[in-house]
Amino acid sequence: MFVRIVKMSFHEEHIPAFLENFDLNKEKIRGFEGNRFLELYQDKNQKGIFFTYSYWEAESDLENYRQSALFQEVWAFTKRLFNDKPEAWSVDKRVTLN
Template sequence: MINRIVKMEFDPEKVEKFLSNFEENKKKIRAFGGCYKLQLLQDQHNTNIFFTYSYWVDEPSLERYRNSELFKGVWEKTKVLFNAKPVAWSTTVVSSEG
């Protein structure tokens, strides 16, 4: 399984646009082949910083999503709202408790 973490920082006045776009597309992303789970987290102190955590069957599933029309449409609307370059990691679980 691949865990994809993406950190995104938005212009504070554009946060609502981001949240609206996320709400509009989250079910489609979760339903995309190979996606197990999708979470959106917000920094407690810097409320214009968000993280998406998505869980994928494998790297090819994640790549199919990243090359899909769904991703291209979501990303096109998201990237214009940033005030810093996003950072992304693909990770695997090494150890897990509970």
């Protein structure tokens, strides 16, 4: 399993549209084959900066999602709202303490 972290920066006036679209699609994304976890975070000081954290069983699962109609639709909508280039990292989780 690995973690995908995506940083997105939005114009403030587009935050409500982003959140509404995320809310409409979050269950579909979480239910996509190979996805085991999905969270959305908002920066405390820079309200236009958001991060998604998603856990995937395999890199091929993430790639299948990225090639899906769901991703194409969500990403086409979301990228219109950006005020900066998104950044993404694929990382292996090393330690979890509960």
